[in-house]
Amino acid sequence: MADFNNIISGAADDDMDAYWISVLAQRLVDRIPQLCKLRTFYDGQEIIPTSMIPDGTSDNSTVIYERFREMGAVNYARIIVNSISSRQKPIGFRMVGENSARNTDADTAWFDNRMDLKARQMMHDVALYGSGYLMVTDSIAPNRVDVLSPWTTAVSDDGDSAVIYSYDAFNGVEQFSLYRAERDDDGTVSNIQVRHATRATNGRSIMSESDSTEIYKLCNDPQATIPTIPTDFSWDSEGDGKDTDFAKNCNSIPVVRVGSGDGMGQFEPHLRILMSLDQERFDRFCVQVMQAFRQRAVKGKIPTVYVDGDPEVVAGTKKVGDHIDYSDTFSLGPGMLWTLPEGAEIWESAVTDITPWVTAATNDVKQLAAATGLPLDILSPDVQGSASGADLKREGLIFNVTDLNARANDGFVLAMRMAMVANGDSSAVDQRFETVWAPIMHDSDLNTAQAANYVQEILPAKTIMRKYLHMTETEIAEAMQDMNDASFTAQVTTNQAQAESQSTGFDESASTGDNAVLVDVEE
Known part of the structure; x- marks a missing residue:
């Protein structure tokens, strides 16, 4: 067995449960700093490093630079994430079968588990962090599916092991829960091991997703301490997995991971360009404010004391040998007149042109749009172009959302199948299901109706409702x-x-137009 940092006190090195709970717990802790960075950028709370403040600045200037650091963030990360997750709109769940009269049990289970809301939250986690998690339980009916946070959950690459972290502040106990599948030679799950490791503590070992202050600090402060995992956990009891028979019947553990494919959030590969945009904004603020006014200087030999013949000495306001205070001499204001020493000249600086900074930032936004596959008009509101060109630009976004929907569908099918089995529907093990999605790009009711009208002579009514009107099985049954x-x-x-x-x-059938004819029915 490979070397690992065993977090279970006294556990043997060949303890498979200790191995997986330690490996996955460490994987979770190692991911926390990156989660902090993703969350900070999504919230628009990233700050330019303090090293960007020029050395030797006065106390007054330092305050101004600090404000520039806080104002320098350009929150494109939120736009990137929301433009993806907001287009992932599951509206139902259906069983795929051969019978013409499709049942609505699957759609009812989806509704009972409030999956419309939970699915959106999970897919938002996928878009932001690269992973989303669902857990099915056997305790609460019919609402058996819960959304787990990427901050507290880690799943092995093969999906057969998972750990979930929790902290009980009232009792001062933190816990790692392990779910591990044991398989037969043919790959069938024969048992699901469920074990809990706990330790007494006055604080959390893993940062809370709701602790924004610590999250921002870990991202922005290079001196912040990265969390570590203690090694004095102990097993609560031997696990038996008796409450996970529904998962075993579905050949899975009750924790389901839905990923983005590469395990990264939508803007995670582009953090460097986002940081460069923040830097450019910070630099532009510095140039605009610090160099907005012309700097002036006096060129030539400047006397430091008053001598005979100076206007101030002649007027009696100064004495020969008094120190000259040029802060009074060169006072600014309307109508102020400066007296320059003989041979002195005034030098004035030029105003810095910030156009290159603006142009560079605009080009970087274009590069960001190209790298993320988003239409530029989502990131920049002043883009113009034809309607056909806009549709072409949206192809990358559509392909991205379609790919994420396909990956999410497998997770939803597995979670809902387990939920239905846990609710007593054992037949769900062998049934095929699929998620019903709303159109990625919204279309008008007129276009939808016209498309349905064009195929009404070709396709049956239920197929038109399902494929063109995007109705769920429940809505089709009602219709x-x-x-x-x-x-x-x-x-x-x-x-x-x-x-x-x-x-x-x-007989009204014999009446035609103005030439109505009365017909005696008895005849």
């Missing part, structure tokens, strides 16, 4: 019931009209 009700009502109305016409001896 079909409404159609049957409308047909039944129309038939009843027709029958009543025919009965009334027969009772009066008049």
Whole structure:
């Protein structure tokens, strides 16, 4: 077994449970600094390093530079994440079967577990941190699916082991919970080991996602301490996994990871260009304020004391040998007149042109848009172009969201299958499911209706509702019931009209236009 930092006190080196809980716990702790950086950039709280402040500045100037550091952040990270996650809109869940009358049990389970909201939160974690987690439990019915935080959860690469961190501040106890699948030779899960390791402590070993102050500090302060994991945890009891039979039946552990493919958030590979944009903004502030006014200087030999013949000596306001205070001599203000020594000249600096900084920042934003696959008009509001060109630019965004939806679908199917089995539906183990997604790019109701109208002679009504109107199985069932009700009502109305016409001896079917003909029904 490979070397590892065993966090379980007294555990043997060949203890498989101790190995996996230690490895995954360390993986979780190692990821915390990067999570802090991603969260700080997403919140727009990153700060230019203090080394960017020029040396030897006065106390007054230092305060100004510190304010520039706080104002220098350009929060493109939030735009990048939200432009992805906001387009991932799961609206239902359905069973894929051969029968024409598809049931709505899967959609009902999705609704009971409040997955519309939970799925959005999990996919936001994927877009921001690169991973999202779901956990299925057997304790609360029918709401059996929970969203776990990337700050407290780690899953092995094969998905067979997971650890979850928790801290009980009231009792002063922190805990790592291990879920590990044991498989037979044919790959079937034969048992799920569930064990909990705890230790008494007055504080957390792993930073809380809600502790914004510490998160920002760890990202912005190079002297901040990186968290470490203690090695004095102890097992609470032997695990039996008796409450995870639903997961074993689905050949999985109850913790499901949904990733971005490379395990990175949407802007994580582009942190350097985001930092360069912050630096350019900081530099531009410094130039605009510190060099907004022309600097002046006196060239030539400047006397330091008053001599005979100086206007001030002649006027009696100064004496020969008094020190000359040039702060009074060169006072600024309307109508102020300066007296220059003989041979002295005034030098004035030129105003710095900030156009190169603005141009460079604009080009960097274009590079950022190209690198992230986002249309430039999402990051820059003044972009102009044709409608067809805008559609072409959005292809990268559409492909990205489509890929993330496909990856998320597998996680949702596994989690919902386990939830349905835990709720007593054992048949869900062998059924095929899929997530129902709203269109990535919103279209008008008119275009949707026209598209459905074009294919109504080719495809059946349910297929049109599913593929073109993006309705869930529950909505389709309701629509079909409404159609049957409308047909039944129309038939009843027709029958009543025919009965009334027969009772009066008049057949309305024989009446045509203005040349109405009365027909004797008895004849």
